Amino acid sequence: MFSKACEYGIKACIFIAINSYEGKRVSPKEIAEEINSPQAFTAKILQALVRHNIIESVKGAYGGFEVSKNEIKHIKLAQIVKAIDGDSIYNGCGLGLEKCDENHPCPVHDKFKGVRDELKYMLENTSLEELALNIKSGASFLKA
Amino acid sequence: MFSKACEYGIKACIFIAINSYEGKRVSPKEIAEEINSPQAFTAKILQALVRHNIIESVKGAYGGFEVSKNEIKHIKLAQIVKAIDGDSIYNGCGLGLEKCDENHPCPVHDKFKGVRDELKYMLENTSLEELALNIKSGASFLKA
DNA sequence: TATAAATAGGATAAAATTATCCGAAATAAA
């Protein structure tokens, strides 16, 4: 469904958000440990998220990654997914046709529409806040 | 969503089904042309589909790939997808956790449930027959 | 039985994704 990079990106954002609530910046090292991901690879993904203005980084001593406390509730899963995997999950054809739309549908076009729309709705309506709070309360987990 | 191999596999099955209705066997060459895929790679996927008893192959002169006419309506997309991509699309965690279930859910576990169930329902209830008939009638297309 | 036409399958190669390493640049604090 999502690439590894995207999975790491989502989990990283959640962990960063949790710490940002408490005014704490976190390093790629801490993040990688907490979400069980390769550190250097995770760092690359964090860079991409910074470039897409989803999270912020502060260089130098006492630096790290954070996300604006006010933004946490406004950041949706869709933004993170789009930043890392692009929008093929929304717009791409289920069978990989270059051109696939109502006028020239692939064999599963209509069948997929419902699934895709539900996925899209879910991604666009799930906020980082919601996911972070569930981790904090122990209702969900970032690693096995 | 699906791997390239799986996309090719689904399209190949549809084309084979269409021809099997008319008692015609088809070669990897014809298939690849019709579904716009690399021929040798497609041939490998056909072999896998044969091993999974989804399609049949006949070696030698006048041979080719076919699917039993009576089976076409009973073959579901789910079988093809499972044969090629495995069942990670059903059972795998959306965020890649080794262990992710009701008791130890990843952050998006519940959110994903609906999407995954709908996808599963769709794959299990869409028959090769239905897809093949839509291609025959010109309602959908195997390539752009 | 010989021949031509097909699939089967092993060995590689190319491309994309995932992952690692290391030095440069930035920054806070001593």
Add this chain to the structure above:
DNA sequence: TTTATTTCGGATAATTTTATCCTATTTATA
């Protein structure tokens, strides 16, 4: 201003996925 800390970014490597090539094997027909 120096130092320690930390992100940035380029280069490279490993792995997986996708793709190609070539030979062996099978089979219908002449």
